[in-house]
């Protein structure tokens with residue numbers, strides 16, 4: 001039984017607490033939060049102890065530290081947990097600063113402990129099936145990837161200000177998805193970003209709408225489109241054109257009823273947001289982590305994968321500022 005200490009008791013921590021407690025091979029021992037009432041509430045809901053972050057990291061009874069705190073704390077907490085001999089599961093992104101994330105990677109390498117980054121979309125059954133079909137040779141060689149990722153509505157501006165911006169906070173999932181599907185990182189990143197949804201996001205120094213083109217060493221291409229607003233719900237689609245066919249992963253809908261009348265044909269909206277769409281993916285992600293630990297295998301999403309995605313976010317940010325393509329090796 002893998003004993004887990006959870007750092008943070010916010011939005012995503014509840015999702016992880018559910019996955020940990022439902023899994024037959026893991027148990028939630030304790031939770032901490034900067035705001036003690038948050039930890040108290042989660043500890044009551046999930047039947048575990050509420051401790052300080054330091055006490056969890058130092059607890060010899062805990063095998064795994066799950067980091068679900070704000071992004072600017074991740075590198076510090078990964079390093080502290082590894083220094084205490086713990087395996088780590090850390091939410092994305094690794095850090096707001098690429099330099100700090102790289103330092104975290106070098107500071108933790110020698111310990112050789114498992115560190116998995118929470119790119120949950122790799123475990124979404126639809127995207128996983130698309131990748132399996134590609135890997136099985138069913139559409140030949142991947143040539144052009146398109147990823148659409150639109151949120152239903154923008155977050156509060158207070159969130160934008162601490163998020164690291166659209167590329168580090170939101171599109172980072174899509175950068176990792178592109179790496180997962182194409183099997184490698186691109187060589188060049190060309191990004192365009194605008195603020196057309198909410199002027200307050202622009203005033204906070206961020207964009208809310210962006211298109212990014214990734215170019216691979218052999219000339220293959222990927223296009224990622226992000227928006228902070230899609231009035232019909234959470235739009236999460238992937239399309240992959242290969243030398244011998246096309247794969248498309250469509251949205252999950254609230255229901256499958258299609259109404260056809262004299263006035264037209266209509267159906268349900270996509271599920272509202274990430275908690276509705278990706279709940280099976282969060283459970284599968286946790287199962288993959290637990291299975292890797294139990295079998296002594298490498299975790300399926302490494303710290304290096306997290307650093308690569310962050311480097312792509314950095315390159316995209318620089319590309320918007322410079323209005324020119326940026327080579328990934330230069331960031």
Ligand SMILES: NC(=O)c1ccc[n+]([C@@H]2O[C@H](COP(=O)([O-])OP(=O)(O)OC[C@H]3O[C@@H](n4cnc5c(N)ncnc54)[C@H](O)[C@@H]3O)[C@@H](O)[C@H]2O)c1
Nearest residue numbers: 008009010011012032033034035053068069070071091092
């Ligand atoms: N993979 C995903 O789909 C996904 C979804 C949402 C958020 N996230 C990531 O998860 C992280 C947390 O996001 P959230 O939306 O849950 O934030 P949140 O603000 O809802 O929760 C974070 C909690 O951490 C607490 N905290 C701050 N410093 C702490 C510390 N040192 N020790 C313990 N607790 C501390 C805060 O008080 C807060 O309660 C972010 O890095 C975010 O990017 C990932």
